[in-house]
Amino acid sequence: MSMSTPPGWYPDPNQPSVERWWDGAAWTEHRRTPEYAQVAPAQQGFGPPQDTPQGPTSVMPVASRGGGRAKVVALGVAGAVLVAGIVTGAVALAEDDGDPRAGTPAPSATAGSSPTPTESEKESASPSADPDPDTLVDDLNGITLPVPDGWEKDDDSFGGGATIQTPDIVDCPGDSGLCREGTVTSNTVTGTDETDPKALALGDIKDAADAAYDKDKLDNKPYGGITGHEKVKEGQVAVAGRSGYFVRWRVHTAKGDGGYVQSLAFASSVGSESMVMVRFSVGAGKDAPPVSVMDEITDGIRSVDDSATGGGVGDDVGPTP
Template structure:
């Protein structure tokens, strides 16, 4: 029975020297150059100084005309030749021409799952419960006090939530006091973080507080909104832009919505959008957590590069 290949980085079938992101059903446009550690190189190409047959001195016969001496010399030479042939075959079998050490075989939609599954978020972060990993966009986000990795959520873009749920004050359903989403911008080719953030904020507010994806109105709609903050921001060493609204709803306390766009530091450096949705009122998370989470976003594998409001802006695009 065939199995669906899980999402992950695999060798690009159209460019074997690069890796490409497989989302579980199809190839995306995200590509990267595989990083090969010295340990991987040693694993795939071990020291071979003992593999090759060393030249041996064939003893000269005591008597050149002795048939026994000639037989001994020929036998010894034949043994050396056989050893060299066998050793060469072993060495060639170790180095069979793979183009990139450590690269995984490219998946096909009907292929069985690779023997090496993609790492889970906790494995990618070194089993660190204090961060959650967005491997596709190449970032980690801090798990602050009062926040947790998502569980029992239908939106796969959600990377952080406040624990627990409550009954929505409008249409039937369960709501959360806070969520953070991370997704790749694929709707257009716009590369300006400011333009993307301004375009996204209205959709982000509508989905959170007006009408959700299954046409429910958990807060019976937005009655007004107010711009409370916008401007450049450094995110994981990259130049980004944020827009933040305070929205008022027909029922309930309303909340704060923020759209933040910045270029990814991996693959083709596609634009990344991080959305924050915080309920207002006593039960909502502290508004300062938006800035604290932003400041804690880092590239995968780089614990030193951070950013946030008021930080030095990273390289412009």
Template sequence: MTPPPGWYRDPKAPHLERWWDGTAWTEHRRAPEAPGGPVPPTPGGTGRARAVALTTAGAVLVAAIVTGAVFLGGDDGEPRARTGATATASDPAPGGAPTPAGETPSPSPTPSGPSADDPAVVEDPLNGITFPLLDGWVRPQHVTDEDIVMTTDGTYDCPGDGSLCRHGLVISRTITGTDEKSPEALAKEDISDAADDAFDRDSIGQRPYGGLESHHLVKSGPVAVAGRAGYFVRWRVTTAKGPGGYVQSLVFPSSVGTESPVVVRYVFEAGEDGPPLADMDRITKGIRSITDTDSGGGVGSSIGPTD
């Protein structure tokens, strides 16, 4: 199935044709429109043999166009024929050209940056951000709050009222109903509601931890989130039942739409079964804008608990 000597489209320079001498590529090239171009000598050939080879090559080229045959380079460097519409990463450029021996087609570029289809990323399309899905965390399943973007894996019987509890939640919401734009003011205002919702009474009035008894400030301050200036407040809470936990309100302006403030709430149970407190910082640092996957980090992005 080796093609005879002739001019074929050069896969490395599609605007040119390159001479195949029947066994290997030569360095002879020409413009495809050049009529009557010179026929490079074939080793050991005569003028009559070269003329026959050129005629045969032209017939093969026409046949290739009609039948859709594509010449591919084999492992031994010799072109081999293949037909069909399915292309692979090793196929040459369109035009039926053999792949030169010893040459490898350049790989196609691949996209970079997080994607919504990435199993290690969770997307919040409403607020235009993605979250890193760390080990021990899963996408929400069988939850009533549609703002929950991830939970720890598994459930257990709540120490107080209710049926099932989770050791950790991450919630993302758009702040509405206020003209306040300051991330600091909004975070300080939200933290009390976040603690009540997580550790005092749930949405149906039950007390999964027997009620919230006290709290103290762990840390607060500015933080860069998805390339935006934000602010966080973290509390340690004590509950009537169970080990208590941590709650954090993180506020920053959205990078999409009207740039409304976004609040991300972290709810972590304390104790050995709760998620590592450092996961709050890892998730915060990994938040990215959907429109700019390189965003994030910056001054104030390195935060850590001081409990």
């Protein structure tokens, strides 16, 4: 069965001296120098062929994140067992005298033809624990996000950006469905040449509010729709050593308590330094996380190539009314 290569950094077929991001279906315009490969190396054996820019379609897929290494090892072990089985069958056919009437069963495999996995191999083939559950790595945008206490990484958000979220799912107050009290997602800014963080944040905040509290992807209204909003604050802020800009709204909904949304824009410090948009949504109910978690996460965003990089740029610039 023909399957596409999983997303990741691979050698650029048109410029082998740099790496280019393959999104699972096509090459993007994100590029970086090989020095960043030490931070997030491409998955061995799954790179796109150098002479086919459109990318391969004949390799087995793996999860985009969360246990990726363990699954690659598991595929390798499974492949070895399959090969051993094929060899055993070939030996059995070769030793058959060719008489269709014989009816003699094929000889059993010898002790060495299909070795029993060692304990270390069994451990390697088993899903491994997350080595760093407190940090979410967004390789595409070159950043890491802290996972607050009581939150979790979303390992099923393939194609929807790098996401952290509150683990509890509750019934939505509006249309039928399930809702969370908090989500934070980072994405590359697309569809515009704008590079001013302030302009991007101001232009994105309504879309962020609609996505969180108006209509979902099925055109339902989990909160009965948005009835109004007010700006809580906005301003320049340091993000991973870069000057960014954020806008925060308090959103009111027809049903339920509504919540808070925030759009945070800044430039990535790696690769082609594309603009990044991080969207926050936190409920306003008594069981929701405190709104201060938005500041906690913003302060903890780092560049993947410099874990010590934090504030410094724009820290002395206070929020504007």
